[in-house]
Amino acid sequence: MTAEEFSGYVREYGDMVYRVALNACKNPADAEDILQTALLKLYREKSPFESPEHVRRWLIRVAVNEAKKLARSAWLRKTLPLEDYAATLEFQAPEESELFLQVMALPAKYRTPLYLYYYEGYPVREVAALCGLKESTVQTRLQRARQALKQALTQMEEES
Amino acid sequence: MEFYTDLYKRAFSKVKASPEKMQEVIAMTENKRKPRRTARRMLAVAAIAALAVLTAVGASAAPGGNIFTHVTAFMGSPQQMPETQGAKCLIRMENGLGEEVEFLANRVEYNPEANTLKVWENTVDGDEIWVTLPLDESFRQYDSFEEMLRREGAVTGSDPDGSRYEITPE
Numbered sequence: 001m002t003a004e005e006f007s008g009y010v011r012e013y014g015d016m017v018y019r020v021a022l023n024a025c026k027n028p029a030d031a032e033d034i035l036q037t038a039l040l041k042l043y044r045e046k047s048p049f050e051s052p053e054h055v056r057r058w059l060i061r062v063a064v065n066e067a068k069k070l071a072r073s074a075w076l077r078k079t080l081p082l083e084d085y086a087a088t089l090e091f092q093a094p095e096e097s098e099l100f101l102q103v104m105a106l107p108a109k110y111r112t113p114l115y116l117y118y119y120e121g122y123p124v125r126e127v128a129a130l131c132g133l134k135e136s137t138v139q140t141r142l143q144r145a146r147q148a149l150k151q152a153l154t155q156m157e158e159e160s
Numbered sequence: 161m162e163f164y165t166d167l168y169k170r171a172f173s174k175v176k177a178s179p180e181k182m183q184e185v186i187a188m189t190e191n192k193r194k195p196r197r198t199a200r201r202m203l204a205v206a207a208i209a210a211l212a213v214l215t216a217v218g219a220s221a222a223p224g225g226n227i228f229t230h231v232t233a234f235m236g237s238p239q240q241m242p243e244t245q246g247a248k249c250l251i252r253m254e255n256g257l258g259e260e261v262e263f264l265a266n267r268v269e270y271n272p273e274a275n276t277l278k279v280w281e282n283t284v285d286g287d288e289i290w291v292t293l294p295l296d297e298s299f300r301q302y303d304s305f306e307e308m309l310r311r312e313g314a315v316t317g318s319d320p321d322g323s324r325y326e327i328t329p330e
Contacts, residue, residue, distance in 0.1 A: 001192050006189055010182055028263035032181050037307075039185045069303060089174040096171040099164060102172075118168050153164070 006043050013056055014039065016120070017063045023111040024067030026104055028085050034070065038062040060120075060130050064112060071108075096125045110145035113138050230254060231277050231293050233300040235308045236268045240252075250305060251279060254296070270301070 014035065021034035041062055042055070049055045082104050091097040103111060116127045117138075124142070127134045228284065233252040249265040269278040275297075280290045302308035 003186075003190065007186055014182050014185075015176045019172060019175050022175060032177065033307075035177050035181060035312070036185050036188075040188065040306075043189045048280055091174055093170075095167060096174065099167050099170045100175075103168070114168075115172065116164065118165055129253065154267050 001043060001045070009042060009055055010039055012052070013059050017059050019115060019119070020060055020063040021067055024064060024107065025070055025106065025116045026082065026111075030070055034063055034066045037066050057130065060116070064131055072107070098119045098156060099153065102149055105152070106145055106148055110141050110148070113141050117142055124156060212262060230296040231299055232296045233302070233308065233312065234268055235302040235305055249279070250308065251277070251293070253293070
């Protein structure tokens with residue numbers, strides 16, 4: 001892979017890898033580490049890629065696996081409150097910030113399938129393959145995530 | 161069930177990696193040869209130091225006569241490090257004077273209950289020996305040498321002859 005190709009992939013997929021990592025680990029510092037690891041692995045990968053979409057899927061799988069590895073590690077990092085991180089994001093409406101915080105409050109196993117399905121637009125079959133899960137498991141997790149999110153956001157609306 | 165798809169996309173479109181991190185990654189690939197040279201230098205030192213430290217731990221004294229008290233950081237990788245003859249782990253210990261030394265090991269086993277690290281190492285005869293080392297309360301664990309070097313920043317230590325060295329991540 002040439003330096004120019006690599007720089008192009010970093011610009012094209014860097015934010016996506018970061019979002020996958022943040023959804024998986026909920027820690028911006030760890031997400032940046034995963035981003036760096038995934039991109040360096042891409043740079044060192046010897047096998048040729050068939051297409052940009054192949055690179056995209058490959059990066060998602062690496063990010064998901066690196067997040068799993070981090071979760072298994074005994075290495076624990078101090079985490080900043082997510083509200084502080086959310087305050088640094090340039091949300092244009094309060095409901096964007098609320099939804100972000102409610103999604104991040106969901107159990108970890110729901111967040112990555114939710115992101116790949118609703119943001120990246122992968123079908124359930126692809127989400128299952130990318131996360132190493134059964135299709136039925138992904139469907140169940142998406143359903144439960146939707147329910148939990150709707151309940152939380154409805155409750156917030158009622159309280160306000 | 162209807163989902164907040166548009167709102168979800170708008171919210172998460174604001175989540176982006178920092179441009180500084182992107183540039184840092186690109187810069188790392190532009191200078192990728194340099195870290196390997198520093199890694200080889202450090203691992204060569206570590207290989208020499210391995211048995212000396214284990215022997216020293218067994219005798220409660222490190223090269224130079226200082227007692228090594230605890231492991232401050234270790235790297236245990238499932239992959240063999242390319243610069244070594246099969247070693248997969250790198251251990252960093254500190255003595256009572258705050259000085260540190262790194263050494264290689266074949267494998268390590270972390271015991272969270274006892275807060276100890278069991279370390280396997282080859283002797284000059286080719287036999288494998290092990291020793292159990294106490295871990296510092298705030299020890300750091302890494303999955304790769306690159307990650308260890310990156311997170312530890314400049315790594316300093318002592319060669320078996322007592323001379324000091326410093327390895328920087330770039």
